[in-house]
Amino acid sequence: MPSQALIWIIVAAVVVIAAVVCLVVWNSKKSRAQKSQSEESQSEKVQSEKPRAEKSQSKESPAPQPSGAQQIASQDAAAAGSAESAEPAIGSSAETSAEEPAKAAESAESPESAESPESQEPAATAAVKPAESPEGKESRLTRLRSRLSKSANPFGKALFNILTKDNLSEADWEDIEDTLILADVGAETSAQIVDDLRADARVHSNKDASEVRATLRRMLLEQVGEDTDRSLAAERADAHKPSVIIMVGVNGTGKTTTAGKLARLFVAEGKSVVLGAADTFRAAAADQLETWGSHVGVPVVRADHDGADPASVAFDAAQKAVDSQADVLIIDTAGRLQNKANLMDELGKIRRVVEKKLPVDEVLLVLDATTGQNGMVQARVFSEAIGVTGVALTKLDGSAKGGIVICVQKELGVPVKLVGLGEGPDDLAPFDPAGFVDGILGD
Ligand SMILES: Nc1nc2c(ncn2[C@@H]2O[C@H](COP(=O)(O)OP(=O)(O)OP(=O)(O)O)[C@@H](O)[C@H]2O)c(=O)[nH]1
Numbered sequence: 001m002p003s004q005a006l007i008w009i010i011v012a013a014v015v016v017i018a019a020v021v022c023l024v025v026w027n028s029k030k031s032r033a034q035k036s037q038s039e040e041s042q043s044e045k046v047q048s049e050k051p052r053a054e055k056s057q058s059k060e061s062p063a064p065q066p067s068g069a070q071q072i073a074s075q076d077a078a079a080a081g082s083a084e085s086a087e088p089a090i091g092s093s094a095e096t097s098a099e100e101p102a103k104a105a106e107s108a109e110s111p112e113s114a115e116s117p118e119s120q121e122p123a124a125t126a127a128v129k130p131a132e133s134p135e136g137k138e139s140r141l142t143r144l145r146s147r148l149s150k151s152a153n154p155f156g157k158a159l160f161n162i163l164t165k166d167n168l169s170e171a172d173w174e175d176i177e178d179t180l181i182l183a184d185v186g187a188e189t190s191a192q193i194v195d196d197l198r199a200d201a202r203v204h205s206n207k208d209a210s211e212v213r214a215t216l217r218r219m220l221l222e223q224v225g226e227d228t229d230r231s232l233a234a235e236r237a238d239a240h241k242p243s244v245i246i247m248v249g250v251n252g253t254g255k256t257t258t259a260g261k262l263a264r265l266f267v268a269e270g271k272s273v274v275l276g277a278a279d280t281f282r283a284a285a286a287d288q289l290e291t292w293g294s295h296v297g298v299p300v301v302r303a304d305h306d307g308a309d310p311a312s313v314a315f316d317a318a319q320k321a322v323d324s325q326a327d328v329l330i331i332d333t334a335g336r337l338q339n340k341a342n343l344m345d346e347l348g349k350i351r352r353v354v355e356k357k358l359p360v361d362e363v364l365l366v367l368d369a370t371t372g373q374n375g376m377v378q379a380r381v382f383s384e385a386i387g388v389t390g391v392a393l394t395k396l397d398g399s400a401k402g403g404i405v406i407c408v409q410k411e412l413g414v415p416v417k418l419v420g421l422g423e424g425p426d427d428l429a430p431f432d433p434a435g436f437v438d439g440i441l442g443d
Contacts (some may be wrong), residue, residue, distance in 0.1 A: 132295050144421050145435040149407040155183035155403060156220060156440035162199070163212045173198065176403040184372045185223075185403030189410060193219060223406045224433040228415045232362035232430075233389070234266070234328045242321040242329045242387035244358050246314075248347060248386055249366035250378045251335035254322070254394035254420055255284050258366050259332040260292025261420070261428035262392075267296045271327035276317025277302040278310040278350060281334035289332055295425070299324070303431055310334065310346060311353040318357035329358065340381055347386040363388045364417070367408060376404075376411055383412050393431070394420035402440050405431070 135143075158179045162172050173194055180190035185379055200215055211233050234243035245262070247255045256279065263273045275293050277286035277300055286302040295298040301317035303309075314331050321329035333350060365388040382388060391408055393416050405416050416431045 031122060032086065082321075125303055132264075132425075134268040134296060136268050137265070140265075140426055140429040141432055141435060144419070144427070144429040145432070145439060155179050155185075156216070156437065157442035160213055160441060161190065163216060164209050180358050180403060182401075183403035184324060184401035184407055186407035186410065189223065189406055200320070203324045213441065216439060220437045220440070221433055225409060225415065226433045228409075230390070230415045230417045230431055232417060234271070235269075239327075240359055240361055241327045242318075242358060243362070244318070244329045244331070244354060244360045245322075245362040245364055245391075246331045246333060246347075246354070246386070247364050248333055248382050249335050249365055250368075250375075250382075250389065251282075253335065253368040253375075254392075255335065255366045256277070256288050256332050257294075257423070257430060258364075258392050258394060258418070258420060259330050260289060261425060262418070263292060263298045263328075263330055264296050264425055265428060266328050267298065272324070273298045273328045273330060274317060274321040274324060274326045275300045275330060276314050276320075276331040277336040278317070279332050280306070280308045280310050280313060280315045285332065292425075311349040314350045315353045315357065318354045322357055337355065340385060343381065344385045347382075351386060362390065364390050364416075365412070366392045366394060367404070369396045369401060370402050371394050372401050372404060373407075376407065379408060379412060383414075388412065388414055390414050390417035392416075392418040393429075397421040397427070402436070405436065414425075425437065 107132045107312050145311065159176055162168070162179075164177055166173060174198065177190050177194045181187055185193070196219055197216075200219075232245070233239055234245060247259050247262075247409055249255050259275060263275055266273050275289050275298055279285035279289075280303050283306050286300070290300045290302065292298075299320065301313060301320050303313050310333060311313075317329060317331055320326075331348065331350065354360055363386050365379055365382050367379055369375075371378075379391075391412065391414060393405060393408070396402065396419050409415055416426055419431050419436075421429070
């Protein structure tokens, strides 16, 4: 059976060859697998070492602090930071730069933390401007007195020049009267002053300039009213708290400006003030008042829409003054009313509504000195509509008609309490008769 044996030998050889091939293939696969494993672990090692190198580089030279979108982008870096956190820090600045992205990522993730009061605090503090400290009363008076003497109010000086002539003719006396009328002293009062001067022996017999000046000064002081009580109700010892002042007058006379300046005057005296913007006719008036208030830390109550009821704003302002226990409430009003009946209605309503909360101590009529006798007509209308307790005479700096002080007091029977002598925030002063007369007589 040699052929059968041959077959068995061939089968055995094939089996052996197949086994050898299998062994070789398995061995090569195994070695390839081991190789790729080792390559993988090698690349992993390289990969893990790379950020570490980068990190350590960043610690040595701190990166600029991330902000906004950069902070959000830094979340990834922060998330990968847990393994690195175990690494020793290199200096405190490195610590900061390593920690900040994480903090930034935290704040970027959480809207609450982004808007937390703590994060807002520095901005809020930066926004609060220190309140201005307005000029005190004495310093204002000195400054305003000198301004008055330099201003265009020379009628006292003109009178003095005529009176010191050697022989006064009839024409001279007429000049004196004209000078007084042109200065808005008023016809009746001018005639009376001329009569008094003519009757004064010192003007005729004695031509000593200083004596003539003294006589003229005394006479003008008498007309202005040296001893008149010009204090504001809010300044009196028995003043209500809050003491209410309503500002009235024709538009453009300076009501809003004077309300703002007056608030400063009270703040300078250490008083707390609330301003009420009841001029709802002109929206910008409330903005204007708010600007005045913001400079000295005085709250302003205003309407939430244009054309609101002025009386309702006045009521809210009175409520605010009561709630905040303010010393003074100043209410600004509009002056644009077609007729006296409307004016009476509006001002009367403001007054009535405020009086539900507080007594009204003062109604200040704001008069523009440059309008002269025209202003007087309007003054009478306001006086009849609401009843005024005093006058704030504005723009005396631009007027050659200082005589209006004498005229307005005689016509309305109330004193000039305040004078405005410029557009500057502290260019408002209590009216001082001696300073005024010295100012108009010049040096
Ligand atoms: N030169 C000078 N200007 C003044 C004085 N007081 C006010 N003014 C100016 O007069 C202008 C009118 O002032 P406002 O306070 O707006 O007048 P208002 O009476 O409130 O006007 P309405 O709100 O329209 O009724 C502004 O330009 C002020 O700066 C002053 O004493 N001297």
